[in-house]
Amino acid sequence: MQIVFMNQLSKNSGESAEDFAQLWIGEEEGVWHLGWRDFGENPESADTIWYEGSSWNEMLGVYRHELAVKMGEGYRPLIDGVFHEETAVTGRNQEQLKLQYYSERHGNEAVYEELCAWRRKRSSLEHKAPYLLASNRLLRLLSAYLPQSLEELLQIPGVGEAKAEQYGPEILSVTSSAERSHSFPLSWVGKEIEEEPFASWLYKQKEIKYKKQLDRLRLRRQLLEGIADGCGLEELKERTQYSRREILEVVEELEKDGYIVDPLIQRELMDMPPGEQEAVWNAYMELGDLFLKPVLHKVYGEDAAPEGGLEMVYERLRLIRIRFRRENEGAGAIVEQI
DSSP states (O other): OEEEEEEEEEEEOSSSOEEEEEEEEEEETTEEEEEEEEOSSOTTOOOEEEEEESOHHHHHHHHHHHHHHHHHTTOEESSTTTTHHHHOOOHHHHHHHHHHHHHHHHOOHHHHHHHHHHHHHHHHHHTOOHHHHOOHHHHHHHHHHOOOSHHHHTTSTTOOHHHHHHHHHHHHHHHTTSOOSOOSSOTTGGGGOOHHHHHHHHHHHHHHHHHHHHHHHHHHHHHHHHHHTTOOHHHHHHHHOOOHHHHHHHHHHHHHTTOOOHHHHHHHTTTSOHHHHHHHHHHHHHHOSSOSHHHHHHHHOTTOOOTTOHHHHHHHHHHHHHHHHHHTTTOOOOOOOO
16 A cells, blocks of 8 residues: 555643654555554554545545544644644634634523523524524623623624614623623633633534535435435435435535436436426426425415425425526526525
């Protein structure tokens, strides 16, 4: 096997002792090998194989994720630069990340729970997904810094003029009732943070990000293999443990990227009458493919209760839309959140 990349990393494990490790990538007859060797207490320790396979992209995904895990544990490369360009943060972005880091360690849990309860109630009243009102990250920030005025509320990352105007009084009714020992502006936060724990936290965020990317990459591969094997949506669901809707979202991505997904479309539309398929196609021609609901209403009526249920109909609409977009490339549509 030919080693094409190697780097050494070290980790402080005590007052003076250090653990050393090597990260390496090798190639042999078209197969990529990615591994880690720890030279800590046992210098004869064997390699831990992180990846063996023919996909460069998947190997790279595993590399990023596993390296983020190790750097989150405190390992640092002796040859600087590896991974650095993807983790370095500066300026305003760094300030906001430090605010987030501090909030995760110093939030008021009672206030956070009260804010979550407010979000549930408000999202129910407005028929919106809770995350559209406020993310968990924003609620953590609010619970840690406890703004007491609109001016202070606007200093919290994620709160803009519109959100402050619409929800500010309700949020402040929760945050201003709690005691706080700090002040605004929040320029003091950076001085309270130790750099090494903060750096490890940043790598943990990268670990989460790369894990999602790797899972998505593996799902794409599983779906392509399943489609080639003649699987339908239900079989793909059993293979991947993802929902049918999540699978369809990735199938749309695959089609957009030029992969062949027609066998799946043909299988899923076998029981759909040709006249019904034509009606859906014509609705896309008339209304465009930006949203699914107008097409549903056009074909099935505004009080649609089609046989098989709305979920199955939406699946078919999306599958036909894949074909429609392929034949009308450049329409520039997006997937409606239903």
